[in-house]
Amino acid sequence: MTSSPDLLFRALADPTRRALFERLCLEGEQTVGALTAEAGISQPAVSKHLGVLKQAGLVHDRHEGRQTHYSAQQRALAPLVDWTGRMNRFWEARFDDLEDLLKRMDQ
Amino acid sequence: MTSSPDLLFRALADPTRRALFERLCLEGEQTVGALTAEAGISQPAVSKHLGVLKQAGLVHDRHEGRQTHYSAQQRALAPLVDWTGRMNRFWEARFDDLEDLLKRMDQ
DNA sequence: CACATTCATAACTCGATGGTTATGAGAAAT
């Protein structure tokens, strides 16, 4: 039972994969060939990385003729944002508590 | 030159490590012994994970007598939040462009 | 001092993972 943040963190842990995702985010849809041209690794390696990203829901593929276009699915980052939010909420909560404490001590 | 988000993603990619960090975030400072008691793995394994988290700046350790207390450094998540923000900003930008386009088409 | 406790490090094992080359499937071009 691999939870949702787990797949995301694992997929984005690899720098090559993150670079691919960033390119798709910043430059929009790209073919495998275009991605391979700048990735510095072989085409099969790129395809495998794209497969991992796809399984994590981070990218979407569209087949057109004999080439495949990949695009970023930024919505998939939501669980990641939620997670960091949950981890920070408690920091803020404690901060608020501290503020309250200081206020009460001040009176 | 491992960049900042890289260390963070890699550190948080492991579920055991993420669980440790979550515990420190939610329950506050803990000794290695306390963490080991619930981690389901050996003490050396926990120590190693804490070492990785520490190197990523996600936790801070405080030595007191013969035990070490670890606590979460939630501020370290900032680069991660920034990164997701950068990846999403473009999504919003495109969304805005689309909205603009639709408005212009409407007139 | 001798012993116990707490943690970190060393040495090792083993499965996961990222890379490669080879090849096949499908679509386009000649």
Add this chain to the structure above:
DNA sequence: ATTTCTCATAACCATCGAGTTATGAATGTG
């Protein structure tokens, strides 16, 4: 029909990483 192009998959290899046990260093305790 044959060839070419684009991508995915298979098979393999090397490295990495997470776990283990064993042990040492440092601190407290009898």
